[in-house]
Amino acid sequence: MRLALLVALGVALPTGALADTYIVADRYLDVETGRYIDDPVVRVGDDGRIVSIETSAMPVLGEEDRRIDYPGMTLLPGFIDMHVHFSSPANIRGYRRYQKTDSFWAITSVPTARAMLENGFTTVRMLGSRDRIGVGLKQAIEDGYVVGPRIVPAGYSLGATGGHCDSSFLPPSLAKEGKEEGIGDTPDELKYQVRHQRKYGAEVIKVCATGGVFSVNTEPGQPQLSVAELRAVASEAEQWGLRSAAHAHGAEGIRRAIAAGIDTIEHASLVDDEGIRMAVDRDKPVWYSMDIRNTDYTQAMGTSTGTLPENLRKDREIAQAQRDNFRKAHEAGVRMVFASDVGVMPPSWVPGQFAVMVEYGMTPLEAIQAGTKNGAEALGREADVGVIEIGRYADMVVVAGDPLANIETVESPAAVLKGGVPVEEMTPWALKPRDE
Secondary structure (H helix, E strand, C coil): CHHHHHHHCCCCCCCCCCCCEEEEEEEEEECCCCEEEECCEEEECCCCEEEEEECCCCCCCCCCCEEEEEEEEEEEECEEEEEECCCCCCCCCHHHHHHCCCCHHHHHHHHHHHHHHHCCEEEEEECCCHHHHHHHHHHHHHCCCCCCCEEEECCCCEECCCCCCCCCCCCHHHCCCCCCCCECCCHHHHHHHHHHHHHCCCCEEEEECECCCCCCCCCCCCECCCHHHHHHHHHHHHHCCCEEEEEECCHHHHHHHHHHCCCEEEECCCCCHHHHHHHHHCCCCCEEEECCCCHHHHHHHHHHHCCCHHHHHHHHHHHHHHHHHHHHHHHHCCEEEECCCECCECHHHHHHHHHHHHHCCCCHHHHHHHCCHHHHHHHCCCCCCCCCCCCCECCEEEEECCCCCCHHHHHCCCEEEECCEEHHHCCCHHHCCCCC
């Protein structure tokens, strides 16, 4: 279709301009149906999108075309992590953060982005970063300065004065005058903050509906915003074509966020039966985004990373409850996505969450669907990511064996492709030859 259109318009076609890549493997997983398709030949255009998927003989390749073979391998769609913090190294917690200069955090996000891509996560939602590091990192990746996944950034997280998304570690004498960016205490103030974040590059709005684990002077179950305040965030985001996400550990905060129209509920640790029922019954889809592995890291490594005893106590108190409620929510039919909260644990731990999701009630297929097609639906990105399908980006994870029989096979990808290009072949601009 692309070639025919160019010819019809009389556009000259220089040699090699429309070179395609053909990716060949033993099979691929159609995550829509849950079936394997044998002997695929996935043709990828020069825009990184899938042009065709054949299961017959290899077509005759042009001089500029390329073939990439993965014999004996299974192709999966690139994974989607719906809750990441690339600018928050997991091994620096508590007051150790204040030993680093402000620009340190942006620099640490660069290797984290590449590590997540190498682990198979080709799309991520970066839910909150100071100095809009998520927005800048997205731009750097798209312009070729950094190798990393596709990023949906949130800008600053929104919240209440003194709440989880406010700065609460420092005494008044060292704090900024006035409110921190993202902080609002009325519906109108929060509506302004939605517009302000979008103005400077946010593509999703993150709001803190309850207290949190790794802040001080808040408790995870404590509501922080009213339904009216949360509704102002959700409706304003929707008006501008953005999705909204609510940090919500506690049952009351979860119910308020669902009633307000928030699109995804982050953590959902202490959800009650009513919160589960509301998530199942709401006409506008709502997704639970539950990070059920990272407590293994925080409890094992917390003291050595500088995590405060108060934060370890809160983490310990909600850990098993969150996992048990993950099982309950899934069994009840709540829509679920994959969310790691990387930054609380390091990137190397993230792929292991698929197995934890299976341990707590999902089938391997359901866990993979949570990390692929469900994430695409929750993002409103069904046209470009989440499924190996004509028209979507050729973002794929190559694994050995059968992940539907053994979910742990996804933890060690043989290869990862973004837009049909193997990650190991991606070179940031600064390292390219002089003539490029």
